[in-house]
Amino acid sequence: MLEDGSVYEGTARGDFKETACEIVFNTSMTGYVEILTDPSYAGQGVVMTYPMIGNYGISREDFESERLQPSAFIVHELSSDPSNFRCTDTIENLLKEYNIPCISGVDTRAVVKKLRESGTMRGVLTSDIGDRERLMDVIKSFRQIDLVGSVTAKQTKVYGEENTGAEIALMDFGTKRNIINNLVKRNCIVTVYPSFTSADEIIKTSPDGIMLSNGPGDPSECVDIIKEIKKLYDYGIPTFAICLGHQLMALANGGETERMKYGHRGANHPVKFLNEDRTYLSSQNHGYMVNGKGLPDNAEINCINVNDKTVEGIVYHGKPVFTVQFHPEANAGPRDTAFLFDRFLKMAAEGRYDD
Structure with missing residues (x-):
C-alpha cells in the first residue's frame, strides 16, 4: 500500500513481515545481487522493473557490502529454479537469511508508472489490508534517520597493504566494495575511514588522495560531515567524490541539493561529458x-x-577536486567511465586536475 492509498497485491516471499519504507524502482535487467547489497538502498523498498528476478541465483562474490541493505524487495516473478555455474543459492533463501521481506507477483510496471507520475512515495508491505487507517498512520510516521551512520564502517580498515602505489583515504558513507576494488587493482593502498572521522585525523596521515563514497539518504542532513569535507577541500588534497560524496562536496562549497521526483536508479543512464563532446552509459542510484x-x-x-x-x-578549478553523480565503478552496470579512477590517480600524483 502506497501513501496515496493505492494497493498492489502479490505473494509473500522472503522473511515477510509488515514493513514501512520508501518505495523506489530500479530499471536494471541484471545485477540484483549487487543492488540488494548496495548501502545506498538502506531504508528503501526496491521495485525491480525487469519481470523475472533470480534466474541466475546468487553468488556472494558479487556482494557490494557485508549484508543485504534494502528494507524490502518487490518483484513480478521471483525465480525458484536458478541456473548459473556460479550460483550457490536462490535469492529467496538469501532474503530469508538477512530478514528481508519480499512480494512477488506484483504488477511492478503499474507501480513504476504510479511512481513516475506521482513521484517517490512511502509505503508499507502488509498481509492485512483491512485497517487502512492504521496502515496510513504507519506510512505517515515512517522516517529515515541517520542512514549514513547505519551503513558506515565502524572502524578504520586498510585494503591492499601489500601494494606500493598511491595511499588513498576513502571516506565511507556507505561505500560499495567495487570502489575499493578499483583502487586496489590499480596498486593503491586504501584506508577506509568511518563517516564520523574528522578532517584533521585524515590530514595528519598525509594521503596522496581522498575518495568520498556513495551512500544513502538526504545529503543536507549530513551537517557534521559537510563541515569536515569543507576542511578537506580547503586543505587541497586531491579528491574524487562519487554519488553522495558528489552531493556533499557541493553542499560544502555553498551549492544546493534537492529531492528528485523519482530519482535515477538503473544501469543505462547516458551521461554527456561536455568538454569531450562524448556520451557514456553509466550506472546510477x-x-x-x-x-x-x-x-x-x-x-x-x-x-x-x-x-x-x-x-x-x-x-573545482584551482583545487585538485572533481566529483560525479554516477557510479564509475559500476557493479552492476557498464564500465565505460572506469577511466575516472585513472584520472583521479594521475591527479593525486601531479596535484592538479587535467581532463
Missing part, C-alpha cells in the same frame, strides 16, 4: 541531485544527464 545553484565561481559543471539535463559531474 540516487534520489537527490545537485541542482547547480549556489556553486562557487571555480565550479564547472562538466557532465550532464542526457535524458533530463541534471548535473552529473563538477570540476
Whole structure:
C-alpha cells in the first residue's frame, strides 16, 4: 500500500513481515545481487522493473557490502529454479537469511508508472489490508534517520597493504566494495575511514588522495560531515567524490541539493561529458541531485544527464577536486567511465586536475 492509498497485491516471499519504507524502482535487467547489497538502498523498498528476478541465483562474490541493505524487495516473478555455474543459492533463501521481506507477483510496471507520475512515495508491505487507517498512520510516521551512520564502517580498515602505489583515504558513507576494488587493482593502498572521522585525523596521515563514497539518504542532513569535507577541500588534497560524496562536496562549497521526483536508479543512464563532446552509459542510484545553484565561481559543471539535463559531474578549478553523480565503478552496470579512477590517480600524483 502506497501513501496515496493505492494497493498492489502479490505473494509473500522472503522473511515477510509488515514493513514501512520508501518505495523506489530500479530499471536494471541484471545485477540484483549487487543492488540488494548496495548501502545506498538502506531504508528503501526496491521495485525491480525487469519481470523475472533470480534466474541466475546468487553468488556472494558479487556482494557490494557485508549484508543485504534494502528494507524490502518487490518483484513480478521471483525465480525458484536458478541456473548459473556460479550460483550457490536462490535469492529467496538469501532474503530469508538477512530478514528481508519480499512480494512477488506484483504488477511492478503499474507501480513504476504510479511512481513516475506521482513521484517517490512511502509505503508499507502488509498481509492485512483491512485497517487502512492504521496502515496510513504507519506510512505517515515512517522516517529515515541517520542512514549514513547505519551503513558506515565502524572502524578504520586498510585494503591492499601489500601494494606500493598511491595511499588513498576513502571516506565511507556507505561505500560499495567495487570502489575499493578499483583502487586496489590499480596498486593503491586504501584506508577506509568511518563517516564520523574528522578532517584533521585524515590530514595528519598525509594521503596522496581522498575518495568520498556513495551512500544513502538526504545529503543536507549530513551537517557534521559537510563541515569536515569543507576542511578537506580547503586543505587541497586531491579528491574524487562519487554519488553522495558528489552531493556533499557541493553542499560544502555553498551549492544546493534537492529531492528528485523519482530519482535515477538503473544501469543505462547516458551521461554527456561536455568538454569531450562524448556520451557514456553509466550506472546510477540516487534520489537527490545537485541542482547547480549556489556553486562557487571555480565550479564547472562538466557532465550532464542526457535524458533530463541534471548535473552529473563538477570540476573545482584551482583545487585538485572533481566529483560525479554516477557510479564509475559500476557493479552492476557498464564500465565505460572506469577511466575516472585513472584520472583521479594521475591527479593525486601531479596535484592538479587535467581532463
